[in-house]
Amino acid sequence: MxxxxxxxxxxxxxxxxxxxxxxxxxxxxxxxxxxxxxxxxxxxxxxxxxxxxxxxxxxxxxxxxxxxxxxxxxxxxxxxxxxxxxxxxxxxxxxxxxxxxxxxxxxxxxxxxxxxxxxxxxxxxxxxxxxxxxxxxxxxxxxxxxxxxxxxxxxxxxxxxxxxxxxxxxxxxxxxxxxxxxxxRKLLPTYQLKSRKYLGPTAMDAEMAFLMANQAMAKPGKLVYDPFVGTGSILVAAAHFGAITMGADIDIRVVRDGRGPDCNIWSNFKQYGLPAPVGLLRADNNLPPWRAGLKEMFDAIICDPPYGVRAGGRKSGGRKLLKGAVRPYTVSDHQRNDHIPSTASYCLVECVHDLFDVAAKMLVMGGRLVFFYPVAREDKYMHNISNSYPEHPCFELIATSEQILSSRYSRVLLTMVKTSPYTAEVEAAARLKHLDFRENHLKWLEDGNLHSAVFSPADAVVASDTESKISRELKPKYRGKEGRIGAVNDQSCISLVKVGNCSSLSGLEVPIVKAIQREEFPAGEKYIQEILILTLCRHTTAPASAA
Known part of the structure; x- marks a missing residue:
């Protein structure tokens, strides 16, 4: 009807x-x-x-x-x-x-x-x-x-x-x-963040947490897991709908201490009269703690992975493991109580790969994986980004929902359903990929750095084919109060002139112009192009058309 x-x-x-x-x-x-x-x-x-x-x-x-x-x-x-x-x-x-x-x-x-x-x-x-x-x-x-x-x-x-x-x-x-x-109408005012006892900088908004719980179809008797639990906002929403909850986080201060005995994740559940999680683990999704052979345990996995904008991801390892050491370091018995394991930066690509691997193994057939995936706004509208969402042979993507966070980037809530079992072939492929991440840590860390895309200078010059003609090392290093960019060197001046597609300068050899090496230019490609052309004309002999 x-x-x-x-x-x-x-x-x-x-x-x-x-x-x-x-x-x-x-x-x-x-x-x-x-x-x-x-x-x-x-x-x-x-x-x-x-x-x-x-x-x-x-x-x-x-x-x-x-x-x-x-x-x-x-x-x-x-x-x-x-x-x-x-x-x-x-x-x-x-x-x-x-x-x-x-x-x-x-x-x-x-x-x-x-x-x-x-x-x-x-x-x-x-x-x-x-x-x-x-x-x-x-x-x-x-x-x-x-x-x-x-x-x-x-x-x-x-x-x-x-x-x-x-x-x-x-x-x-x-x-x-x-x-x-x-x-x-009473649900959201009851769970609004401003009245919650324990909060963190990345606490999920109550409305969005309930939407994620609905997408995961949380209900009584279902076991819901959040591998990046933080302050537990998502699990609070799942528990409201009657689900059994469980969480993990690499930061021991979050899952154990909080801000004291009366201000932690447990106090949030107590505040709303909800059943406490069955467990909160200090665990690393990059090195999952599950015993061998344990599969299909959770009915849903809901999370907001760290993508390096407000908070960067961390994984176990530290400098020793990332420098090529094969065996993990050991901690002596008398140091175990106070030892804090060292961690390393965790790039977005590797984080999503590990999330898929854990979900494919630990979700029941038909279980749902619901998580946020960041998207640069330039990529969203200049390319068919819908075909670039992460994929996995065990999952089917059934829904995408975008939330615009700024003019630079947005996040998309991906809802996936497990449709295929976790086979030995899938496990072997995941192991090889995990080894690649480990051996090429710095490369993946640079390629998956969303922070640079979000906080790069607002007036970076981009060519018509949407690819920056200024190399990564030569991009301006700061933005002034009036939108002015600085630290422009000789090679970047040449690149900026090329961006303008000015036929009057074609064929000319642009000399090194040291006089403008440390000058600041008004923001915007048009003004940069005009100033550079005028400056370059004083250092080179241009044809009449260029004048």
Whole structure:
């Protein structure tokens, strides 16, 4: 049956994947051959980013379960009528089958009508007028504004062209329907980070943590694991939905000490009255602690891997192991209690590889791997980055949801399902890759450095083919208060002129211009090109066209 699904207007990429994950959780897909995607439709003249969508669900109970648990669904409604004008809306409601309307208009029931809008604010007087205009519906029960048996909604979109940031193609439209279920408005205020006892710089936002838990289909009896647990924000959300939780982190201070006996991960679970994790391990995902032969233990793995922007990843090893030592160093017995193992930098590529290897081995068949993967915004829109997400032979990618963090980079929530067993061939390939990471540590550390892409100078000159013509060593080293870049050397001047594609300078040998070696130039390729050309013209004989 088709229902009207109304979303909150935020995190637009996350809306449909969350609903589809919850639909699978509540048994909407009886036959997996049908796939894991619902059938969706848009109202007439509506934009894909509109909060109004039609969704085909197998039953009213499934719709009620989805709406009551979803974070981004405002409500799911049985649509009685819609139209671009109120007259057409009235005609549609009257044409709706009487046998479907009469059970909710009985004299022994109570009802409530709410007026809502998107793109404008409706005054109380206007709301009252709209409710009175629904007098043609034969309500026989009495009104109850607090605990009504049946709740009806009159919703409309505006056509003023603003529409909360949507394009003006969203035309005015009226909807009227019976509420199947609405969102739990108390959930997020209860778990908001500002009221939580133990927090860290990378603590996951409560809304995003619950979305991740929904994507992983956390529910009672399921064992959920976070290998980068941090302050436990993701596990708190999974525990709220009844899942059994377990976490690990390489930092012993996080999993053992926190900020004292009353301010740690355990106190967060105690604060909300949730079951504590069955275990918190001091463990390294690069050297997993699981005994040989242990497989298919977790129902879901949810995590936010460290990708080196706010916090860099660390792995066991230190300088000795990374310099080619074959055997790990040993710690004498009298030093074990106070010894803190040395660690080394952990690049993103290796981190994701190890995450896949652990998940492929430890997840049950059909288990879900949900994690964030960072994407540079330049790559996102200049290339088909959707084909560049990490892959693994044991997993199928079923959903991607982007969250823009800055003009430089965003993160994409990848939802994967384990569809193939962890075979000896997969294990052997993972072992070879792990050896490559170990032997070429510095190379992979440089190639997987997202921090440089995010915090490089804002006005770095990029050629038309999107590849920088300034080598890594020659890029400006700082950015001043007024967006000015410095530390430009001779070779970078030559590169900058080449970027301009100035035919007037083609064929000229650009000399070494030591006079401008330490000057600062206004930000922007155009200004740099003009200044350099004028400067170079004073040191070389240019043809008349160049002048």
């Amino acid at each position: 088709w229902y009207l699904c109304v979303f909150y207007h935020r995190l637009l990429d996350y809306r449909k994947p969350e609903v589809e994950s919850l639909a699978e959780l509540f048994g909407a897909f009886h036959d997996q051959k049908e796939g894991r995607h619902l059938e969706w439709k848009q109202p007439e003249d509506h934009h894909p980013d509109s909060p109004f969508h039609f969704v085909n669900l197998p039953s009213e109970q499934v719709a009620r379960d989805i709406a009551s648990r979803s974070i981004l669904v405002k409500g799911i409604y049985e649509l009685w009528g819609e139209g671009p004008t109120f007259e057409e809306l009235e005609a549609a409601i009257q044409a709706y089958p009487e046998e479907k309307k009469l059970p909710f208009l009985a004299p022994d029931s109570t009802f409530k009508i709410t007026v809502d809008s998107f793109g404008k604010v409706i005054s109380f007087q206007e709301q009252t007028g709209r409710i009175k205009s629904l007098a043609f519906i034969p309500f026989k029960g009495r009104v109850d504004l607090k605990n009504a048996d049946h709740k009806f909604w009159l919703m409309e979109t505006d056509d003023y062209g603003v529409n909360n940031g949507l394009p003006p193609v969203v035309k005015r439209r009226h909807f009227f329907g019976r509420e199947i279920s609405g969102a739990d």
